[in-house]
Structures are given as structure tokens and as C-alpha cells.
Amino acid sequence: MPPRRDQLLDATVDYVLVHGVGDLSLRPLAAAIGTKARLLIYHFGSRDELISATLAVALRRVQQAFLEMLSESTLEGSLLGFWRWATDEPNVAYLRLFLEIHALALHDQETYGSYLRDSILSWRTLIADRLVRRGLSRRGREDLATAIIGAVDGLLLDFLATGDRERTTRALQMFLRRVK
Numbered sequence: 001m002p003p004r005r006d007q008l009l010d011a012t013v014d015y016v017l018v019h020g021v022g023d024l025s026l027r028p029l030a031a032a033i034g035t036k037a038r039l040l041i042y043h044f045g046s047r048d049e050l051i052s053a054t055l056a057v058a059l060r061r062v063q064q065a066f067l068e069m070l071s072e073s074t075l076e077g078s079l080l081g082f083w084r085w086a087t088d089e090p091n092v093a094y095l096r097l098f099l100e101i102h103a104l105a106l107h108d109q110e111t112y113g114s115y116l117r118d119s120i121l122s123w124r125t126l127i128a129d130r131l132v133r134r135g136l137s138r139r140g141r142e143d144l145a146t147a148i149i150g151a152v153d154g155l156l157l158d159f160l161a162t163g164d165r166e167r168t169t170r171a172l173q174m175f176l177r178r179v180k
Contacts, residue, residue: 005043008035012054013061017093020100021051048111055101055115059122062086062094066126075130076176079152083172086156087165095156123149144179151175 002010011033016024026037026047044050069081085091098119105112127145128138136144152172159168 008033008040008043009053009057012040012050013057016051016054017058017097020097021054022100022104024051026050051111052115055097055119058094058097059119062091062098063122063126065091070130075127076173076180078130079148079176080169080173083152083169087159087169092160095160099157099160120149148179 012029015029015032024047026040030037030040040050044053065085066078066082069078069085086095101112101119102116105116124142124145127148128141131141131144134141134144155168155172155175158171159165162168
């Protein structure tokens with residue numbers, strides 16, 4: 001059985017995937033996951049540290065899914081496989097959470113800024129490392145990875161706003177063909 005801290009963290013991730021983090025209060029969270037607010041403070045130190053640990057686990061879960069897609073033979077195949085995973089109903093909650101954090105970070109850099117910067121850096125590194133076969137310099141790979149992340153983020157926002165998976169998937173396919 002995993003240590004209690006890990007159990008609380010997993011339960012907190014599941015909770016914020018449903019409820020978000022913007023107005024997260026420890027007492028309702030603790031009640032929902034079967035513990036006490038003081039035990040959350042004991043294990044995590046503060047609400048902000050709990051949120052930081054929670055977001056790290058959520059990001060790790062999503063990036064693990066992406067890494068599993070990297071077994072595809074092409075970057076296009078990997079990104080499309082990840083797109084299908086991310087836009088599948090059980091995983092859409094991760095998209096909502098990450099977009100919520102992006103918005104919160106714009107107003108509260110102290111609480112969410114480092115997570116957002118670290119998240120973007122880790123995604124850029126994952127994708128840039130996949131672009132090695134293209135013969136680009138490291139800077140060129142990072143720039144292309146940045147463009148890919150921007151396009152995917154924009155299309156994910158469009159998907160969440162409209163629910164139109166077919167159109168946004170076609171748009172991603174068109175973008176990826178042009179990136180080849």
C-alpha cells in the first residue's frame with residue numbers, strides 16, 4: 001500500500017480534476033477525500049504546497065501518456081495519438097485543469113507562475129527532443145516545439161470551448177502536415 005501522503009495526493013488530484021483549484025479550500029477537500037485539513041497541512045506544509053504537488057502529479061500523468069505515444073514512428077503520429085487521448089472524455093478534465101492554471105497564473109504569478117513556467121519548459125523539452133532527426137539546431141528544435149505547443153494549446157482551447165473534436169482534429173492534422 002502506498003504511503004499515506006501519496007494516497008492523499010492521488011485523491012487530491014482526482015478531486016481537483018472535478019472541482020478545479022481556483023477556490024480550493026482545505027476543509028471541503030479533506031472531507032471529500034476522507035481526511036482532516038490539519039493532516040493535509042501536516043503532509044504538505046500549506047495549501048500552496050499541496051496544490052503544487054497536486055499539479056506536478058497531474059502533469060506527470062499527462063506527460064506519461066504522451067511518452068507512451070512517442071512509440072509512434074513519426075512526430076505527427078505521436079501528436080495525433082496524444083490528441084486522441086487528451087480529447088477522450090475521461091482525460092478532458094486534465095485539459096480543463098491545465099487551462100485553469102494557465103489563467104490563474106496570469107493573475108497570481110506567486111502561486112502558479114513557477115508551475116506554469118516549469119510545465120511549458122518540460123513540454124518544450126519533450127517535443128524538442130523528439131525533433132532531433134530533423135537536423136535542426138537545438139534552438140531550431142526548441143522554436144519548432146514552441147510553435148507546436150502553441151498550436152496544440154490553441155486547438156485544445158477551441159475543442160474545450162466548442163466540443164468539436166472532428167474539426168479541431170482536422171486542423172491539427174493540417175498544421176502537422178505543414179510542419180513536416
